[in-house]
Amino acid sequence: MTALAPPTGQTAPAGPAPKRRGGWIAAVLLLPGLLYLALFFLVPFVSLLITSFGVNDPTEYGSFYYGFQWQNYVDVITEYWPQFLRSFWYALLATVFALLIGYPIAYFIGVRVRERKMLRNLLLVLVIAPFFISFLLRTLAWKQILSDEGPVVGALQFIGLMGPQDHITGTGFAVVFGLTYNFIPFMTLPLFTSLDRLDKRLIEAGGDLYAGPATTFFKVTFPLSLPGVVSGTLLTFIPAAGDYVNASQSFLGGPSTTMIGNVIQSKFLITVNYPQAAALSILLMAVILVVVSLYIRRAGTEDLL
Template identity: 60%
Template sequence: MAIAAFAPTTAGAPQGETKRGGRTALFLLIPCIAYLALFFLAPLISLVLTSFQAPRLYGDIGQYDYAFRWENYADVIGEYWPQILRSFGCALAATVIALIISYPLAYFIGVTMRRYSLAQSLLLVLVVAPFFISFLLRTLAWKQILSNESPIVHALQAVSLLGPGEYFIGSPAAVIFGLVYNFVPFMTLPLYASLERLDSRLLEAGSDLYANAFTTFRTVTLPLSIPGIVSGTLLTFIPAAGDYINASRDFLGSPDTSMLGNAVEANFLVLQNFPAAAALSIILMGAILILVAVYVRRSGTDELV
């Protein structure tokens, strides 16, 4: 009898606390929801609506009316498909090269230097140090270093890596180089965070079982670092695909290396073709979302999305 009398009270208390906790959490989320609605959802809706606009009859350049003109998407794909392919091709190449560079670096910092905390901290500072300098300034500095009259270009010509009259600036290789340089820290830090948590006893167990270094890496280190690889490649590929600075003729690129970001910039700021620029932006976002979803699903790290 006593147990039955107290049962509703003890069972009902957690439910009430859960409801109050849910209301409190919802209340605390209001600023975040308002921020996302104001600074993400509203601009995104405006961008989508702009992508369907049609030129105003008898209007000046840059004057458009809201309409559902689906032809805008077909027009920009037909006109800018080389830039679309070049954007994803350069971003993929830069991501692969950045991974090849960053994985040994992250392993050295996170695993090899684990016993030397001071040296490890110093190396991490060196990795993040470029963030303290403007993205534009860093890219502009490389433009000066790799200019046509620089000793580096003359050395490349001397060893026949560049032919007579060929220059590095304005080539696809220069654009990929700039992307790799600017986004290597975005690849290194997630890899370091993943490898730094690697239990050294697992590596020792591999040695105790007479596995060579390559087998230990293939069966232990690499599988456990997959989340870091996925995070790093996403943080590198996504901004690289939309980059417009490195491929710009004002920095490391030329008209022959223009990417999707350069087309968006030109249509927005120069041509004032706002529907085309908005349509290109939507295409870029949609393609990246599809690629990321497929990549994450195939890599088995769905929890990252």
């Protein structure tokens, strides 16, 4: 006996909706990550925000009590806006230089030698090799190389490009150089990831359509690698803007190269003004968030947010 089909124009009644299974499993898997974020990001952020409105206690050095003093933000903006501008200018220069250096490296590894696995893997190891050494040690080594007694200054003075009283360390050039050097791997690896997935037939098609190498690069290769460019610039610009090691007088910087990270470090550990240090930290975070959001929307990669 065969089942009769429903009359034309009518649909068979829908059965009960299938029960969703595994919802509690997803919640359990998400729980450790959510707890981690709450414990190590949300709680410190709220504490920092509350501290930024604190009032210094004049009767005891380094002490403050919680209040709601907006003047902290006004004071730090008024006093330290040059350091804010310098920080973002140095970070921007370092990001641009890292992109100009890292893109050819990533292109060579991800496109030119893609099929030569051994050479490709060796070059990738060389890119990440600086991570095997401490960030501080690498920066300190460059301080020795660029010092007045180092080989670079000696060579430049020998050929007449520097005078006896000229210096490299303690200048903006040295700080930007240190930032660029230390963050080149953060730029190169995302670029390599995008270029490694690039279909080489698209590049060959550009040549078949009589496009020159430059036209093919700017019309095909670069637009397809834009997600890697955006990721690399963010990974470089954000930590570079808050860096305080390279600009420190103990490393590559000097009195005229102080960045906002150096001011925050001083407020927390030397002059001990916790409300102002917290206010500077919140402002730095807010400005970076605004700049990054505008940059991503301008680049047309809102999915990275």
